[in-house]
Structure formats: C-alpha cells, structure tokens
Amino acid sequence: MSGSDEASASRPSADARFDTVVVGAGVAGLVAARLLAAAGRTVVVLEARDRVGGRVSxxxxxxxxxxxxxxxxxxxxxxxxxxxxxxxxxxxxxxxxxxxQPDSRPITYYGPDGEHLSDADARGFAKDVHALDATLLGVVAESAPDASYRDVTEAALALQAWDAERVQRVREYLEHRSEEQYGAWIEDLAAHGLDDDAIxxxxxxxxxGYDVLPRRLSEGLDVRLEHVVTSVRWSADGVEVAAQGPLGGLVLHAGSAVVTVPVGVLQSEAFTIDPPLPEPVAGALSRLRMxxxxxxxxxxxxxxxxxxxxxxxxxxxxxxxxxxxxxxxxxxxxxxxxxxxxxxxxxxxxxxxxxxxxxxxxxxxxxxxxxxxxxxxxxxxxxxxxDPFTRGSYAYMTVGSTTEDHDALATPVGGVLHLAGEATWTDDPATVSAALHSGHRAAERVLGQAIPIDTLWRDDSAVPVAAEA
Missing domain, CATH: 3.90.660.10 (Polyamine Oxidase; Chain A, domain 2)
Structure with a gap:
C-alpha cells in the first residue's frame, strides 16, 4: 500500500510504534524498507514528497x-x-x-575556432586524455591529504612532453569532467574525488522512465507521502521520529531508524538529529557537500x-x-x-x-x-x-575528504540509527547503484544478518500488503 491515498492520510498521527522507521522513499529507503518488510519486520516509510523515488524523478x-x-x-x-x-x-x-568518456562511442569534437575536428585529430586528443589518466593514477595515489583534483591533474599534466596547446585542451577536458561527474569546480573537488570514475x-x-524502479520497489510497503520529517531522536532504547503530515504533526517510535535524506538535508537546520551525530559520522558529513x-x-x-x-x-x-x-x-x-x-x-x-x-x-x-x-x-x-528535500543534486568530496568518508557516514549510531543513500557508499557514490547498495547494507545491519540482494526482485519475496497502524 502506498501513502499517497486517502487511507494513508486517515491513519493515526501520533505515538505509533514500529520495528523500523525509514526516512525517505528514494531508492535507498525503499530498498531498506522492502528487505526489512520481507524479513517480517513492521516498517513505515516517511516521505516528504507526494511521490516515491527521491532524486529518481x-x-x-x-x-x-x-x-x-x-x-x-x-x-x-x-x-x-x-x-x-x-x-x-x-x-x-x-x-x-x-x-x-573521451571516445569509445561516436563523439563529435569541435575545436576552439568552432571548426569540426578531423577523425585523426579527435583520436589524437582522446589518446592524450588516456595518457594523462594513466599518469594520474600514480599522482593521486601519492597526493597529499589536502590536495585538490586541480593539484593532481596539474602535476600529471606537467609530466607530459606536450606543448602548451595540447596541455590546455586536456586541462579543459579535466575541468569539464570534474563538473559533469560531480558538479564541482576542479579546485573544490578532493584529489580522490574521481577515484570511482570507472565504467x-x-x-x-x-x-x-527510471521511476519505474522505485515504484516497483515501493509495492506493498507502508509509504506515507507528504510527511516531512523534522527530527530524529535516538537513544539506547530506540528512536523517536517527528514529522509534519497532511493532518498535522505525528511522532513515531521504533527500535531503529534508517535515514536516507541527502547530505544537503542532513546539514540543514530544517532536519535535526538529537543527540548530534558522533564521530566518525559527523566528521565525514562535514567534509561532503551537495x-x-x-x-x-x-x-x-x-x-x-x-x-x-x-x-x-x-x-x-x-x-x-x-x-x-x-x-x-x-x-x-x-x-x-x-x-x-x-x-x-x-x-x-x-x-x-x-x-x-x-x-x-x-x-x-x-x-x-x-x-x-x-x-x-x-x-x-x-x-x-x-528543492528543500535535496538542496542540490548529489554529494561530492571537498578538499581534505577521503574516499573512506562515504562509508564512515554510514557507521551505525548507538546501534539504532543508520544513515543510507548515495553519499554513504564508497565504490560508486552519486549513483542509483550506490543508493541501492547502501539501503541493502542498512537492512542487513538492522537485521544483523546477510540478505541476498536479489531478494529485492525475486517473485517469491513479495512484500505483504502493509496493515494499517
């Protein structure tokens, strides 16, 4: 059942209790909720929007x-x-x-004068990019903790025996790549910011439409749309989640919570976690930006x-x-x-x-x-x-951050609070894949056991239709 219908709005609005409250009905939240529900746990998903999917829209x-x-x-x-x-x-x-990518599929290049590059010139440019990337691997590995992506790319460029024109064309490409991959200027992105840049x-x-994925993942779940979570309180006894819904405020209690809101929301005054997040979670969060x-x-x-x-x-x-x-x-x-x-x-x-x-x-x-x-x-x-529910598109690593910050952000808090979402997965952050895997990991941690990931889509693992609270 989805929280978009009138039945959802008529449910009791205070003091309900669940095994787990999931905050956010993006892919990470839906994956966690689906796996927990399939394991027999009582789960509710609170979503601020009037639809599921989050940044899959x-x-x-x-x-x-x-x-x-x-x-x-x-x-x-x-x-x-x-x-x-x-x-x-x-x-x-x-x-x-x-x-x-600079090549591998048909890409037309136009030079600085607006003229079409010949096939030979385009191949030569792509070859330069590949050569630079090969050099860059070693430079990044040896880089200082506070190095930016600009620092390491300039060091790699300096090792090439190229004239100024060739250097500038590849430099532009690296600037554009850092922007298109992470929406950040090359000097603001950590040296390791593109470590996951592999296909x-x-x-x-x-x-x-991509939204077919979250819509299918939400089937059978208790998803309450237009419920804006404002605070999550946690203790050894569990969690208390406060939200504003169509019928006013509500407070839900649970043994655990999976919070999947974007980094921009976690860092905003509109969303509070009490007590504040401890280390290493707080430090990792401070080094990421939307x-x-x-x-x-x-x-x-x-x-x-x-x-x-x-x-x-x-x-x-x-x-x-x-x-x-x-x-x-x-x-x-x-x-x-x-x-x-x-x-x-x-x-x-x-x-x-x-x-x-x-x-x-x-x-x-x-x-x-x-x-x-x-x-x-x-x-x-x-x-x-x-968008107040994203405050940007996705997270990137600021200068001084390391790839380990992604996983550190997902460190369980007090045994009851788990953060998930694209920013909490090291291998390929900023992707739906990262969101999906982070939700899977959160569910495993809540349950304290491994769950085959294909549980999400197996025909024999359908989630029972949620009963009303």
Whole structure:
C-alpha cells in the first residue's frame, strides 16, 4: 500500500510504534524498507514528497518521458540496478557516454575556432586524455591529504612532453569532467574525488522512465507521502521520529531508524538529529557537500546536429559554460539534446529565466551549426538546488575528504540509527547503484544478518500488503 491515498492520510498521527522507521522513499529507503518488510519486520516509510523515488524523478507530459534526476546505469556488468530493472521488465537503450568518456562511442569534437575536428585529430586528443589518466593514477595515489583534483591533474599534466596547446585542451577536458561527474569546480573537488570514475560494461538509459524502479520497489510497503520529517531522536532504547503530515504533526517510535535524506538535508537546520551525530559520522558529513548540477533538455522539430553521434563536444574558451550536448533522440523518440549546467555554471544561472538559459546555449550551438539551429519546441531546466528535500543534486568530496568518508557516514549510531543513500557508499557514490547498495547494507545491519540482494526482485519475496497502524 502506498501513502499517497486517502487511507494513508486517515491513519493515526501520533505515538505509533514500529520495528523500523525509514526516512525517505528514494531508492535507498525503499530498498531498506522492502528487505526489512520481507524479513517480517513492521516498517513505515516517511516521505516528504507526494511521490516515491527521491532524486529518481520522471516527468510524463504529452506522451514524452523525461528523467529529470538520475538517468543512466553506469555499467551494466554485475550491476544490481541493471538486474532489478531487467526483473521489473524495464526497457533499456544503450547509451555509453554518461561517464564523460573521451571516445569509445561516436563523439563529435569541435575545436576552439568552432571548426569540426578531423577523425585523426579527435583520436589524437582522446589518446592524450588516456595518457594523462594513466599518469594520474600514480599522482593521486601519492597526493597529499589536502590536495585538490586541480593539484593532481596539474602535476600529471606537467609530466607530459606536450606543448602548451595540447596541455590546455586536456586541462579543459579535466575541468569539464570534474563538473559533469560531480558538479564541482576542479579546485573544490578532493584529489580522490574521481577515484570511482570507472565504467564496467555498457551504460543504459530508460526510455519509459527510471521511476519505474522505485515504484516497483515501493509495492506493498507502508509509504506515507507528504510527511516531512523534522527530527530524529535516538537513544539506547530506540528512536523517536517527528514529522509534519497532511493532518498535522505525528511522532513515531521504533527500535531503529534508517535515514536516507541527502547530505544537503542532513546539514540543514530544517532536519535535526538529537543527540548530534558522533564521530566518525559527523566528521565525514562535514567534509561532503551537495553539488551544483542541473539538466537542460532541448527538444526540436528536427535534428540539425551531426548524424549518428552520442555526443557533441566543444573545446576552447567558448566551452567554459556549455561544452557537451548529448543526443537523446533514440531514447526520447523525438529530436532531443541534453546539456548540463554544472559547477560554476549552475551557480551562475540560478537566477536566470529559462529563456535566458536557452539563448545562451543556442548561441554556442550556432557557433558550430550556424543558422541550421532552430528554436526548441520544448525546454526543461531542472532546479534541484531549489528543492528543500535535496538542496542540490548529489554529494561530492571537498578538499581534505577521503574516499573512506562515504562509508564512515554510514557507521551505525548507538546501534539504532543508520544513515543510507548515495553519499554513504564508497565504490560508486552519486549513483542509483550506490543508493541501492547502501539501503541493502542498512537492512542487513538492522537485521544483523546477510540478505541476498536479489531478494529485492525475486517473485517469491513479495512484500505483504502493509496493515494499517
């Protein structure tokens, strides 16, 4: 049963008791709740929004499907997300370019002068990027604790026998990669901030929408939508969770809680944990930040860009704001380009009207394609920084942070409080995969036993429909 219906709103609003309260109905929260419920525990999920999914958000309008939040599965090999999607019958389209690769799929490059790079020049540039990355592995491993990603990339560039022009082209690429991967300026990202930047297998997107995943995961669960949690109190006796719902305030008591709100919410005054989080959780949280990262979708009457490409990339000073456009036509069924406002650009355009954002993008496209560029028929600019339930898109490691901070953030507190979500998983943070695995880990810790992850989608592990509290 989902908390979106009237029956949910009519439930008692105070002093209910559960085995576990899960805060947040994103993928991490739903995975934890589903596994706990399948194990026979009484679980309730409190969700501030009027939908499940969190940062997996799909818009359906006029027959068009747009994933405003998470889009890609970054590598389907041995991916639990890919396995779940297959089990749930979710259609996929291969689109292996979401990891900001310099090649491997058709990518058209335009030089600083706006002229199309020859195939040979594009291959040469990609070869330079791969050479730099090979050098970078050793430089990062030997870097100081307070080194930034700028520090290590500059050190790696200095080891190449290149002229200034080659160095600058790769330097730009590294700046853009840090922004597109983590929505952070290269000088603000920790040296180890891209340690997880690896793709194993093809990447895929979902033409019918990524939100099918959380909707399927929520089936049978007691999910109470439009319940904004304001505080979590914990002690050796359990937890007390206070929230504001459609019918007013409520307080729920439980033996444990799994809190899956984003880092930006954890760090805000609108959400309190009492007593305050201890070390090492507090220290890890202090070294993470929510990024500045927005999507801009442009739909057109017809394609004007290069045929049979996955992406178009622009080099040179003109690429400072807009540099990469992704051709989503095969996934969307209509001519569509996606670009990202990331890092400083995302901050710069926060006060811009959508029309100004579009004109800025079209100005750059016209440098490449001239008068063939038409006005888009539809535009969507995301505004995740304005969302009080995210306060950004996802977390990144600030200078001084280490990869261990992700797992440290998930250290159990008092044996009763568990944090989960994309920022709490070391291997591939900032992904749905990280959220899913973190929810799985939280459930295992609550239960004190291992749980096969395919319990999430096995036919024989359906969650019983929740009874009313």
């Amino acid at each position: 799909t818009e359906r309008r006029d027959g068009l499907v747009t994933d405003l939040g998470a889009s890609w599965v970054h590598g389907v090999t041995d991916s639990a997300v890919a396995a779940a999607a297959e089990a749930f019958g979710m259609r996929t389209v291969e689109f292996t370019v979401g990891g900001y 194993d297998g093809d990447e895929v997107v979902f033409p019918d 990024n500045a990262f927005e999507k801009v979708f442009l739909r057109f009457e017809r394609r004007f860009w290069d045929d049979d490409v996955y992406a178009v990339r622009q080099q040179g000073p003109e690429s400072r704001r807009w540099h990469s456009w992704y051709d989503l036509t095969s996934a969307h069924g209509s001519p569509t380009l996606l670009t990202f406002a990331a890092g400083p650009t995302a901050v710069e355009i926060r006060d811009w009207e959508d029309s100004r954002v579009v004109e800025s993008i079209l100005e750059q496209l016209r440098r490449l394609y001239g008068e063939r560029v038409e006005e888009p028929t539809e535009v969507h600019v995301t505004r995740w920084h304005e």
